[in-house]
Amino acid sequence: MIIEKKDFNIKQILECGQHFRHEKINDKEYLVIAENKILHVEEKEEKIIFNSSQKDFEKLWKNYFDLNRDYSEIKKQINVDKVMNEAINFGSGIRILNQDSFEMLITFIISQNNRIPMIKTVIKNLSKKFGEKIDGDYYSFPTVEKLYNANIEEIKECKAGFRAKYIKDACEKVYNNEINIYNTEHMNTKELKEELIKIKGVGEKVANCIVLFGYGRREAFPVDVWVKRVMEHYYFENKDTKLTEIERFGNEKFKDLSGYAQQYLFYIAREQGIGKKK
């Protein structure tokens, strides 16, 4: 499947901190794992080549890469000042992926106080140990039931560290229907976040990432170390500012498009090391 290259940069999409199940071949060529599929994506001149069947493309990848949405309109609306103009131009090919909600739950529990390469390693280990083989050394993300039946020691062996008990708690609460993470259409974002925060190891930031990347709640504004740095640098005169205040500032500034704004800001901050101490 070939589509026109517009508001699409595979490197920016996969390396803006929302996705951990890919392998880089080069800047314009990646392997992406989702569900029980492996996709080879390649940028060529003004086209994007999805090496998949038309059926898989329509059923999975089209929505996964959020191709039904007009990003030029979104960018226009959040381009409210000089800072955002620079961030949007820097990451102009970013799109927010629509990923599996349970996978996002576990993924962002793993993300806490961790580095991106290590997050990828833990997810790969969990998938290899508890997922289904797709092809070669690639495995699908584990189901709730599989992870629920794993014991803490096995999860720790995947290098999850102190987060293993959080993963276990998440699986128990989901498997036993102590929390509802599946029929969520009737819940607003605040209610959904409150539900997720009942899980140990899920706080405000992790909950925001889960609803943004796993539930399409694009009004969420996760504030991590990088967003804190870039926001303090540009909007708070480098003064140490509370996370809740930064989140409120973002939500008021970007309204229901906060998640997109946050993602352009995260990407430019991390790529350029904005605000990082020496």
Place this chain on the structure above:
DNA sequence: CTCCAGGGATCAG
């Protein structure tokens, strides 16, 4: 060696 990572739980005040 020390410091820190897409934070949160727990404890001290």
Place this chain on the structure above:
DNA sequence: CTGATCCATGGA
């Protein structure tokens, strides 16, 4: 309520 400390692990 706010702020400090601890948490596994590995790379800089």
